[in-house]
Structure formats: C-alpha cells, structure tokens
Amino acid sequence: MTSCCFAILNCCKGNSSSEEPAEGIAVNNNVRIFSYNSLRSATSNFHPSSRIGAGGYGVVYKGVLRDGTNVAVKSLSAESSQGTREFLTEINMISDIRHQNLVELIGCCVEGTHRILVYEYLENNSLANTLLGTLSKHVVLDWPMRAKICLGTALGLAFLHEEAEPSVVHRDIKASNILLDRNFDPKIGDFGLAKLFPDNVTHVSTRVAGTVGYLAPEYALLGQLTKKADVYSFGVLMLEVISGSSSTKAAFGEELLILVEWTWKLKQEGRLVELIDPELINYPKAEVVRFITVALFCTQAAANQRPTMKQVVEMLSREVHLNENLLTEPGVYKGHKTRKLNGGGGGAAISGGSSSSHGIKYKKAMKTSPSSSQFNSSNSLTQMLPR
Ligand SMILES: Nc1ncnc2c1ncn2[C@@H]1O[C@H](COP(=O)(O)OP(=O)(O)OP(=O)(O)O)[C@@H](O)[C@H]1O
Numbered sequence: 001m002t003s004c005c006f007a008i009l010n011c012c013k014g015n016s017s018s019e020e021p022a023e024g025i026a027v028n029n030n031v032r033i034f035s036y037n038s039l040r041s042a043t044s045n046f047h048p049s050s051r052i053g054a055g056g057y058g059v060v061y062k063g064v065l066r067d068g069t070n071v072a073v074k075s076l077s078a079e080s081s082q083g084t085r086e087f088l089t090e091i092n093m094i095s096d097i098r099h100q101n102l103v104e105l106i107g108c109c110v111e112g113t114h115r116i117l118v119y120e121y122l123e124n125n126s127l128a129n130t131l132l133g134t135l136s137k138h139v140v141l142d143w144p145m146r147a148k149i150c151l152g153t154a155l156g157l158a159f160l161h162e163e164a165e166p167s168v169v170h171r172d173i174k175a176s177n178i179l180l181d182r183n184f185d186p187k188i189g190d191f192g193l194a195k196l197f198p199d200n201v202t203h204v205s206t207r208v209a210g211t212v213g214y215l216a217p218e219y220a221l222l223g224q225l226t227k228k229a230d231v232y233s234f235g236v237l238m239l240e241v242i243s244g245s246s247s248t249k250a251a252f253g254e255e256l257l258i259l260v261e262w263t264w265k266l267k268q269e270g271r272l273v274e275l276i277d278p279e280l281i282n283y284p285k286a287e288v289v290r291f292i293t294v295a296l297f298c299t300q301a302a303a304n305q306r307p308t309m310k311q312v313v314e315m316l317s318r319e320v321h322l323n324e325n326l327l328t329e330p331g332v333y334k335g336h337k338t339r340k341l342n343g344g345g346g347g348a349a350i351s352g353g354s355s356s357s358h359g360i361k362y363k364k365a366m367k368t369s370p371s372s373s374q375f376n377s378s379n380s381l382t383q384m385l386p387r
C-alpha cells in the first residue's frame with residue numbers, strides 16, 4: 001500500500017503547480033486521482049445548484065464525470081490540513097475496504113489546499129432525508145424495505161468491524177450516514193473519514209457534546225471508543241427505522257424522553273408495539289418486536305453486554321427467540337449545560353429511563369472487566385436465547 005502511495009506522490013511531484021496532476025491514475029486499482037479542474041467541471045464549478053448537502057466535514061456536490069458517471073463530490077473543509085502523503089495513505093486504506101453495504105470511494109483530489117473525496121452517487125439520498133426528512137423528501141418505506149435497511153447496515157458494519165483490514169470503528173453511525181441506492185439498499189458512508197482529520201479537529205469529537213441520541217455514553221463521557229460504541233449507535237438507528245422518528249429531534253411522552261428511553265419505558269409497560277411507525281401497515285408483528293428487542297440489546301448501558309455486529313446480523317437474519325431476562329436498561333447520553341466535556345463545547349449527563357439511580361448502575365456496569373463480557377464467548381448469541 002505504501003509503495004502505491006509513493007507512486008502517486010512521485011507522479012504529482014512531476015507536475016509543476018500550474019499544470020494539472022495526471023487524472024484517473026489507479027492506485028491499488030481502487031482509487032483514482034482527480035484534478036481540481038476536472039471536479040470543477042463535473043460540478044458546474046461547484047455551483048450551488050449541484051450542492052446536495054453539507055456536514056461537519058464539508059460540502060457535498062453532485063457531479064457528473066466526463067464518461068457520464070454520477071458521483072458525490074465531498075469537498076473537505078480547511079481543517080483537513082493533513083499532508084499529501086498522510087492523506088493518500090488514509091485514502092488508500094479506505095479505498096481498500098469494499099462491501100456492498102459500504103459507499104464506494106472512487107477517488108480523490110489533492111491539489112494545493114484542496115482535499116476532495118469522490119464517492120459513488122446514491123440515488124435515494126440518506127435515510128435521514130428519506131425516512132425522517134421533510135415532507136418533500138419523505139418516502140413511505142414498508143416493512144420489508146425497513147428490514148433490509150437494518151440488515152444491510154448491520155452487514156456493512158459487521159464487515160468494518162470484523163473483516164476489514166485494519167478493522168474500522170465508524171464512530172458516527174447515524175441516519176445521515178446511511179445512503180440508499182436506487183433499490184433502497186443501504187450503504188454506510190463516511191467510514192474512516194474521522195481519520196482524515198487530526199484528532200483535535202475532527203468534527204466527530206467536537207460534536208460529542210452536542211449530539212443527543214446516537215452516542216454511547218461511555219464514548220461521549222469517557223472517550224472510550226470501541227466497536228461497541230458503533231453497536232450502540234446502530235441500535236438507536238434501528239429504533240429510528242422502526243419508529244420513523246428521529247432520535248436527535250423527537251421527544252416522547254410527558255417527560256420528553258428521547259427515543260431509547262421511550263422504547264425502554266414502552267417495553268417496561270408492555271406497550272412496545274406503540275413504538276412502531278403509524279405509517280407501517282401490514283407488518284409482521286413478531287418480527288418487528290424482535291428487531292426492537294435487538295435494538296435494546298445494542299443500546300444497553302454496559303458496552304460489554306451489547307452484542308457484536310456479527311451477532312446482530314444473526315439475530316436479524318433468522319427467527320431467534322431472544323432471552324429478554326438478560327436485557328438490561330439502556331444507557332443514555334444527554335447534552336447538559338453545567339458539566340464540561342474534555343475539549344468539547346458542552347457537557348453531558350447520563351440517565352436511564354425514569355430511574356434516578358441509573359447513573360450509579362451505569363458506573364458499576366462500566367467497571368465490569370471486558371473479559372467478563374457475556375458477549376465475548378463464541379456461544380454468546382445462545383445466551384440471549386431461552387435456555
Ligand atoms: N454518496 C452520496 N450520494 C448521494 N448523496 C450523498 C452522498 N454522500 C452524501 N450525500 C448527501 O450529502 C449530505 C451531507 O453529507 P455529509 O456526510 O457531508 O454530512 P452528514 O452526513 O449530514 O454529516 P457528517 O458530516 O457528520 O457525516 C447527506 O445527508 C446526503 O444527503
């Protein structure tokens with residue numbers, strides 16, 4: 001991989017600053033180098049009408065390459081001041097990771113201060129727009145579509161965690177990072193992107209204080225970043241897919257609970273079906289309830305009690321009966337104005353449902369040695385099944 005990277009560098013060096021770097025160079029047969037000019041013409045000079053969105057990393061444009069291929073052109077903001085070599089090394093790493101449920105990185109542009117990523121274009125935009133967005137972008141998704149979105153996302157995440165080399169913790173699983181292709185098959189975007197930014201400026205870490213709803217409490221509060229933080233976020237995402245409600249925007253009940261808390265309350269009160277999106281009709285109730293239960297397993301307070309993504313795939317793929325006696329209360333991270341987080345702009349509090357002692361319970365769970373995890377052993381899935 002390193003030698004390929006140097007091959008690009010040498011090639012770029014060969015061009016004086018006034019010349020365009022050679023375009024379309026294959027690196028590991030996976031990633032192409034685009035000139036800034038070619039991306040400018042692909043996006044009508046980065047015209048506002050080509051703009052399809054913006055996030056913490058920069059602005060995304062729809063582009064059309066000379067051969068007619070549609071692409072999503074993500075222009076990274078200035079904080080991505082990584083050197084060319086480091087940038088290309090990361091790009092090579094990301095572009096090597098390929099799976100049907102991951103958005104494909106086609107290439108990039110590194111010219112002067114420009115750092116631009118070129119991705120395959122997904123016709124049906126993000127889950128955030130399609131499922132949770134404004135009326136004009138909203139699409140009614142039936143249960144088979146929602147089930148395949150959950151399963152496909154789980155497969156993509158399991159690949160990142162367990163098969164990619166090196167394995168990748170996504171860090172920012174959320175509805176806007178799940179893109180949908182023309183058949184509404186899901187693809188996870190932005191994996192590995194946090195690595196392109198120096199640690200202190202990644203928007204993910206600065207946003208830790210601000211995002212309510214997706215962040216695993218141990219990551220938000222203690223900075224403990226493991227695959228289980230992704231599992232937590234995935235659980236929240238599933239609840240959004242099933243309820244049709246945004247975890248970051250909606251509040252539920254008189255106590256204005258967030259989605260995970262609300263789900264737990266409904267479960268405790270035997271009213272779980274009330275979580276299901278009223279737009280859904282003719283759904284298989286037992287299967288939908290199983291999916292909700294899997295989501296609750298994913299969002300448990302103690303990271304080591306959450307399943308791995310591989311186990312999640314299994315639980316979603318077949319009719320397993322989950323041992324709900326093992327299910328513990330979710331951990332919840334909430335923005336809080338009075339306590340400051342390391343380096344973040346805000347603070348945090350932990351709570352769990354209506355139980356005021358939950359913070360203590362959570363801390364106890366956090367102290368559990370990872371080696372005692374019920375999900376670490378190979379037969380751990382069966383521990384969730386009736387004995
Ligand atoms: N490959 C793609 N194909 C089609 N649309 C895309 C693609 N990638 C991104 N988008 C659109 O661009 C929007 C912005 O994406 P971007 O990743 O920059 O921001 P975000 O996902 O909202 O936040 P974050 O920066 O935290 O990931 C997405 O919500 C989606 O609508």
Ligand SMILES: [Mg+2]
Nearest residue numbers: 055176177190
């Ligand atoms: Mg994104």
